């Protein structure tokens with residue numbers, strides 16, 4: 328009987344190992360399981376590790392957008408350095424060179440997502456609303472080729488600085 332219990336325990340622990348493969352990118356890296364997360368999910372590292380001022384501004388803007396009937400999701404927020412590096416590696420494969428990839432994905436040392444100072448807004452209707460109304464909250468689209476990417480870049484109600492053409496600029 329004892330042997331059977333030991334055997335069962337061994338089988339169970341083997342199964343647990345098998346059904347929990349190591350994740351390539353986990354929520355602890357800021358990765359999103361369903362490619363987006365609620366702007367108000369303060370328990371998710373992608374949201375909780377944002378700069379608090381950026382998070383407040385983004386959440387206030389999202390509530391106002393939703394009051395106008397526009398659903399807002401966050402498609403990327405805070406990211407770990409290793410997650411950022413993986414995104415850059417993936418983009419380098421996709422675009423064929425690091426130089427081209429850099430126009431779309433920053434390095435871990437330069438990314439404002441890694442410092443918690445950037446948030447990507449979806450979907451298109453919501454990003455469009457942020458591009459028109461964001462400055463009221465201090466939120467600015469910082470790259471001309473990224474309608475979804477917002478940073479706290481002005482005083483609330485101020486003017487946004489000129490956009491950089493892309494993340495490599």
Ligand SMILES: [Zn+2]
Nearest residue numbers: 445446447476
């Ligand atoms: Zn971004």
